[in-house]
Structures are given as structure tokens and as C-alpha cells.
Amino acid sequence: MSRTYVITGAASGIGRSTAELLTERGNRVIGVDIHNADVNVDLSTAEGRTDLVTQVAxxxxxxxxxxxxxxxLASPTVATVAVNFFGAVATLEGLRPLLSGSSAPRAVTTASMASLFPADKVLLDALLAGDEPAALARGAELADSPELSAQIYGTTKQALAKWVRRNAATEPWAGAGVPLNAIAPGVVATPMTADLTDSEEARKALLQQVPMPLNGIFEPRDVAYLLAWLSSEENAHLCGQVVFIDGGSDVVIRGDSTW
Ligand SMILES: NC(=O)c1ccc[n+]([C@@H]2O[C@H](COP(=O)([O-])OP(=O)(O)OC[C@H]3O[C@@H](n4cnc5c(N)ncnc54)[C@H](O)[C@@H]3O)[C@@H](O)[C@H]2O)c1
Incomplete structure (x- = not known):
């Protein structure tokens, strides 16, 4: 049966590949991006997040x-704070009411294995408190620091994964029959990582930071299959899981410490 999916970041990389896969399977996809999509909005702004809901409705x-x-975004900038956490949460919360008419409503967000990297505690606390002005202010401080700016990305992704863990079992999500989950990809060959993977030397350095013993760097289509399943009718009981699709970086870094 054809379903209607809303995918943000649909103009490139993982989002585009997922949109293609779901369309090939006979579904309707409403692609959202800052450009080249069905719905063009800037998820770093309050106005863009409001427009998202109106236009998708x-x-x-x-x-x-x-x-x-x-x-x-993966850049060490304040925009990354705005898009990766507040844009994602606004997408999930803003569009959730539109799921109420579905017989099999689903929600999933893209975190990252970088959520395992050491986070900046001040930024993490501001994100988890939902305090966007404080988070943007701390993001600006980090962005100005050559030693600390790299922490912005992983911190936003850790906060997003924790937000999923904190919300998935609550009344608006599990209580309304909506599985809410996240994925945490390792290194995927998309425009986001092109600079990091364009030479053998760069790939080697990256794989030291993100060890992926199972089949190494992979394609956006490989991630699309997982997003498609998590958002399908077949996934009725996964609640608040952060599924690492990362060629093994999570098990190399954390081992069995998650118990
Ligand atoms: N590529 C990887 O290795 C990797 C690994 C882990 C997680 N991720 C995550 O996967 C997701 C997709 O990344 P990708 O690799 O496909 O990158 P990508 O750069 O190819 O695609 C990201 C898309 O998000 C859109 N976007 C960025 N800012 C936006 C804004 N303000 N408003 C609306 N749209 C905006 C971009 O225009 C782009 O089309 C991201 O959340 C990324 O952090 C990627």
C-alpha cells in the first residue's frame, strides 16, 4: 500500500537516496530541503520551521x-547547532499531528556515530534544555575556537539521540502508537564527507577516528534501506532505539559497555 513520507535533506546524499528508494517502491515522498525540493524551507530558522508545517500540511x-x-550540516558553525538539533526536533514535533490520520505512523531521525565523541557539556546541556538562544551562544563560542569547534557536530548529534531516548516512550509518541527512533551512521559517501574521503590518505586518517571493520565506507543507498524499514509498517515495536549503521565503529569504541 502506498504511504506518504516526509523526508528532510531530500536534495542530497542520504535523504535523496531514501526519497528515491521509497518512490521506486511506489510511495509518495514529500521532499524538504533548503533548495531543490518539493518544500523549500530553511530549518535553521523559526520561520522556516513554521513554513515547513504549513507547506507539508x-x-x-x-x-x-x-x-x-x-x-x-557538518560544518563547525552555529548553523549546525540550529539545523541538527532544533531543526530536527521541530520537524518531528511540528509534523507529528499530521501522523494522527495514519494507520501506521512512524518517525525516525538521523543522528550519527559522532554522537559517541566527547561532547561539549555546556552546549549539550543547553540543547537538552531546549534553550536555543543559549545553545546558539555556546555554538558561536565553540565555532570561534580552532581547538573546540570540531565538538559542535558530535554534540548536536548526541543531544538528538538523547532527545529520542527521552521522548520515544512518552504519551505523544509511544502513547499515540508512533515508533520514534534514530539512526547513527558511520562514514557514508555523500557530499557531506567528500572532502574527507577524496584521497587514500584522507580515508585512512578518517578510518582511524571512525573505525569501520565491516566493509568500510558505504553508500547512501545502504542507509536508505534502514531508514525505509524504520519508517515502514513493518516496524511497529522499536521504541527509542539508536541504530548504529556504522560498519562496527560503535562496537569498536564502546564494546559491551552499553549494558
Ligand atoms: N555522510 C555521513 O558520513 C554521515 C554520517 C553520519 C550522519 N550523517 C547525517 O546524515 C544526514 C544527511 O547527511 P548527508 O551525508 O546526506 O549530507 P548532505 O550534505 O548530502 O545532505 C544534507 C542535506 O541537508 C540539507 N540541509 C542542510 N541545512 C539545511 C537547512 N537549514 N534547511 C533545510 N535543509 C538543510 C542540505 O541542503 C542537504 O541537501 C545529516 O543529518 C548528517 O549529519 C551523515
């Missing part, structure tokens, strides 16, 4: 079956 006729909150 219009385009869908008021009912959708799944939200894939995937848009993100």
Missing part, C-alpha cells in the same frame, strides 16, 4: 504516514 492534504528528519 498543504502538500499532503493533512495526513502523512512517516517523518524522516534527516537534514543536517
Amino acid at each position: 498543504d502538500a499532503s492534504g493533512g495526513t502523512i504516514d512517516a517523518i524522516i528528519a534527516n537534514a543536517g
Whole structure:
């Protein structure tokens, strides 16, 4: 049966590949991005997040079956704070009411294995408190520091994964029959990582930081299969899981310490 999916970050990389896969399978996809999408909005701004909800409601006729909150940035900038956490949460919360007419509503967001890297505690606390002005202010401080700016990305992704853990079992999500989960990819060959993977030397250095013993760097289509399943009717009981699709970096870094 055809379902209606909303995918953010649909103009490139993982989002585009997921949109293609779901369309090939006969579904309707409403792609969202800052450009080149069905719905063009800037998820770093309050206005863009409001427009997202209005435009998706219009385009869908008021009912959708799944939200894939995937848009993100990897630059060590304040915009990354705004998009990766507040843009993703606004997508999930803003579009959630449109799931109420679906017989199999689903929601998934794209975190990262970088959520395992040491986080900046001040930024993490501000994100988890939902305090965007404080988070943006700390993001600006980190962005100005050559030693600390690299922590911005992983911190936003750790906060997003924790937000999923904190919210998945609550009344608006599990209580409404909506599985809410996240994925945590390792290194995927997309425009986001092109500079990091364009030479043998660069790939070697990256794989030291992100060890992926199982089949190494992979393609966006490999991630699309997982996002498609997590947002499908078949996934009715996964609640608040952060699924690492990372060629093994999570097990290399954390071993069995998650118990
Ligand atoms: N590529 C990787 O190795 C990797 C690893 C882990 C997690 N991720 C995550 O996967 C997701 C997709 O990344 P990708 O690798 O496909 O990158 P990508 O750069 O190819 O695609 C990201 C998309 O998000 C959109 N976007 C960025 N800012 C936006 C904004 N303000 N408003 C609306 N759209 C915006 C971009 O325009 C782009 O189309 C991101 O959340 C990223 O952090 C990627």
C-alpha cells in the first residue's frame, strides 16, 4: 500500500537516496530541503520551521504516514547547532499531528556515530534544555575556537539521540502508537564527507577516528534501506532505539559497555 513520507535533506546524499528508494517502491515522498525540493524551507530558522508545517500540511492534504528528519550540516558553525538539533526536533514535533490520520505512523531521525565523541557539556546541556538562544551562544563560542569547534557536530548529534531516548516512550509518541527512533551512521559517501574521503590518505586518517571493520565506507543507498524499514509498517515495536549503521565503529569504541 502506498504511504506518504516526509523526508528532510531530500536534495542530497542520504535523504535523496531514501526519497528515491521509497518512490521506486511506489510511495509518495514529500521532499524538504533548503533548495531543490518539493518544500523549500530553511530549518535553521523559526520561520522556516513554521513554513515547513504549513507547506507539508498543504502538500499532503493533512495526513502523512512517516517523518524522516534527516537534514543536517557538518560544518563547525552555529548553523549546525540550529539545523541538527532544533531543526530536527521541530520537524518531528511540528509534523507529528499530521501522523494522527495514519494507520501506521512512524518517525525516525538521523543522528550519527559522532554522537559517541566527547561532547561539549555546556552546549549539550543547553540543547537538552531546549534553550536555543543559549545553545546558539555556546555554538558561536565553540565555532570561534580552532581547538573546540570540531565538538559542535558530535554534540548536536548526541543531544538528538538523547532527545529520542527521552521522548520515544512518552504519551505523544509511544502513547499515540508512533515508533520514534534514530539512526547513527558511520562514514557514508555523500557530499557531506567528500572532502574527507577524496584521497587514500584522507580515508585512512578518517578510518582511524571512525573505525569501520565491516566493509568500510558505504553508500547512501545502504542507509536508505534502514531508514525505509524504520519508517515502514513493518516496524511497529522499536521504541527509542539508536541504530548504529556504522560498519562496527560503535562496537569498536564502546564494546559491551552499553549494558
Ligand atoms: N555522510 C555521513 O558520513 C554521515 C554520517 C553520519 C550522519 N550523517 C547525517 O546524515 C544526514 C544527511 O547527511 P548527508 O551525508 O546526506 O549530507 P548532505 O550534505 O548530502 O545532505 C544534507 C542535506 O541537508 C540539507 N540541509 C542542510 N541545512 C539545511 C537547512 N537549514 N534547511 C533545510 N535543509 C538543510 C542540505 O541542503 C542537504 O541537501 C545529516 O543529518 C548528517 O549529519 C551523515
